[in-house]
Structure formats: structure tokens, C-alpha cells
Amino acid sequence: MGFEVEVPSRPQRIISLVPSQTELLFDLGLGEQMVGITKFCIHPAEKVKNKTIIGGTKNFHFDVINALQPDFIIGNKEENYRDGILQLKENYPVWMSDISNLAEALEMMQQIGLVTNTAVAAEKLTQKIKTFFQKINSTLDLPTAYFIWRKPYMSVGPDTFIHEMLKICGFLNAFSAYNRYPEINAEQLQAANPTLILLSSEPYPFKEKHIQEFRNICPHAIVKLVDGELFSWYGSRLQYSAEYFENLVEEVKAELNFKNSNCRNDKSANQPL
Structure with missing residues (x-):
């Protein structure tokens, strides 16, 4: 979206605004740091049920988000809505992905790994996915x-x-x-x-x-x-x-x-x- 994002060195209170990226964060071992998700975040089922719902992907409940006091929010340009993202950006670091192909998806995983100190796990995951797709x-x-x-x-x-x-x-x-x-x-x-x-x-x-x-x-x-x-x-x-x-x-x-x-x-x- 064209703006810089200053991310804490070790985010401890993360909100995810996108179902596929929510699952990714759990798979990178960040379940403890996850404090908020959307109502559409259904995977992994046994873990998301214990997290606070902050609304939908295009309808944020800002009062709930403010109460959670996140130090890092992760969204997506297509799945979320611009006005909501800009409002969140006024108070919190909001990191956005923009994905239309496999290469961009893999890059997103590596970038999230980098900013959440899970780069090793992200690299293993992306290599695994690359290997599987190369067989097609x-x-x-x-x-x-x-x-x-x-x-x-x-x-x-x-x-x-x-x-x-x-x-x-x-x-x-x-x-x-x-x-x-x-x-x-x-x-x-x-x-x-x-x-x-x-x-x-x-x-x-x-x-x-x-x-x-x-x-x-x-x-x-x-x-x-x-x-x-x-x-x-x-x-x-x-x-x-x-x-x-x-x-x-x-x-x-x-x-x-x-x-x-x-x-x-x-x-x-x-x-x-």
C-alpha cells in the first residue's frame, strides 16, 4: 500500500486479519503471540477457538482490537478493506501482503518469518512447498x-x-x-x-x-x-x-x-x- 512499517523486534501481541495467514502464523509456532483473529479464521481448528474474534476481514471491530493492544497486525491488500487498514495504521504497525501467484506467496511467508523471528521455520516451510509444486x-x-x-x-x-x-x-x-x-x-x-x-x-x-x-x-x-x-x-x-x-x-x-x-x-x- 506504499507505506513503511516499523515492526517490534519480537512481536508479542499479534492480530491476523486474513484466514490463510492466520494458519501460517500458527504453523510458524506463533500461537502464544496470537491474540486476535477474524471470524473466518478456521484453521487450525483446535487453536483458533481460543482466540479473540475481532470481526470479519472487511468489518473490523476497532473497540475489540484496541482492547487487545496489539503490537503487530498482519493483513492483505485484497482481502481487507482500505479504510479499515488506514484507521488501524494510525495506532499500530500494520504489515500488508499482496499476492497473486505462488512466488509472491512464498515471499510473503519468508517475510513474515523474518519480521516475527521465525525465519528458520518459514524457510523450511517454503522449501517444502516448492519441492511439492515442482513435482506437478x-x-x-x-x-x-x-x-x-x-x-x-x-x-x-x-x-x-x-x-x-x-x-x-x-x-x-x-x-x-x-x-x-x-x-x-x-x-x-x-x-x-x-x-x-x-x-x-x-x-x-x-x-x-x-x-x-x-x-x-x-x-x-x-x-x-x-x-x-x-x-x-x-x-x-x-x-x-x-x-x-x-x-x-x-x-x-x-x-x-x-x-x-x-x-x-x-x-x-x-x-x-
Whole structure:
């Protein structure tokens, strides 16, 4: 956001304003120093339940934050709201991340490790994630639509973290020419004609019952539910994403092969004797 942040040499009262970064702080061994989190910070479940809720990612309860007297606040440019961050900045050191790809996510982890005196743990974590992601070798180049919301349908465009994760999987974003989080109607989805449609578990909780809804629009597409956290959380949860992506790619390949096999069988059956 363009301002300097003076961080205490050893922050002892940390508030996290972002779920994925909250989990990261716990995984770096900073559970004792964590005093406040948002209502959306759900991991690690057994530890966050004992922390004070300071509101949502875009609705801070400043009276609660003031009562906690934090000496370090960690947020994110996209997930938090500018006015709230600027108000916090008047009284506290507020460190912000801005992430749209894997490299920036890894850099964020290392920087947080540096300013919280957990650099060794952060380096181990980032190396682990790098190693896992280097094993992904998908060349599917599969036209894909990824949906994050319903009524209205919302997808993801370029310059987003999910867009980059799709690319790593070998999925070509069907809406890469749109804005970052476009509203998509049924006609636009039909025109895009994706081979694969992914329905995220968050922020809208797509379920099995929604699959047929998209099959009615794109009857030839493969439609699958996916774990939104593993596509969009850019903290330590990334250590689980690579294996998930590898399994997902294999599942999609198997479904493609099955569909292609059925198509060939149908054509053979329709040949004149």
C-alpha cells in the first residue's frame, strides 16, 4: 500500500486479519503471540477457538482490537478493506501482503518469518512447498471455468491467485480475458464452452446438488466440486495443495478418457453394417 512499517523486534501481541495467514502464523509456532483473529479464521481448528474474534476481514471491530493492544497486525491488500487498514495504521504497525501467484506467496511467508523471528521455520516451510509444486507436471491445457459464487455466477479472471493455481494444474482459464472476478451469465458460459467446470467450496459452498445446474448449461463439460481452500489459501495450507492438484488432474484425465471412449463407441455403433 506504499507505506513503511516499523515492526517490534519480537512481536508479542499479534492480530491476523486474513484466514490463510492466520494458519501460517500458527504453523510458524506463533500461537502464544496470537491474540486476535477474524471470524473466518478456521484453521487450525483446535487453536483458533481460543482466540479473540475481532470481526470479519472487511468489518473490523476497532473497540475489540484496541482492547487487545496489539503490537503487530498482519493483513492483505485484497482481502481487507482500505479504510479499515488506514484507521488501524494510525495506532499500530500494520504489515500488508499482496499476492497473486505462488512466488509472491512464498515471499510473503519468508517475510513474515523474518519480521516475527521465525525465519528458520518459514524457510523450511517454503522449501517444502516448492519441492511439492515442482513435482506437478501437467500439460492438459484444458479449457476450464472456475466458479466462486452463485446468484450471480462469479468466476475468476487474470491476476488472481486462483488463476495461477489453475495454470499450474494445466487448466486454461476460460475467462482469462475478463476482469479479476467477473459475473458470468449462462449465455457467456455456453459461449466459453469449457471442457471442465470447477465449483469451489468457498466462498460460496457449492454442493453436489449444484452440479446438474451447470450440466444443464454445458452438457458436454466435466463438472467437479473442488476444495476452495487448496486453490485460494496462499499460506501454509499450500503444503497440501500440490498433492491435491496432482490427484485432481488424474481424476480429470480419467473422466476425459472415459468420455472419449464412450464417444468412439457411440460412433462405431452408428456406422452402417
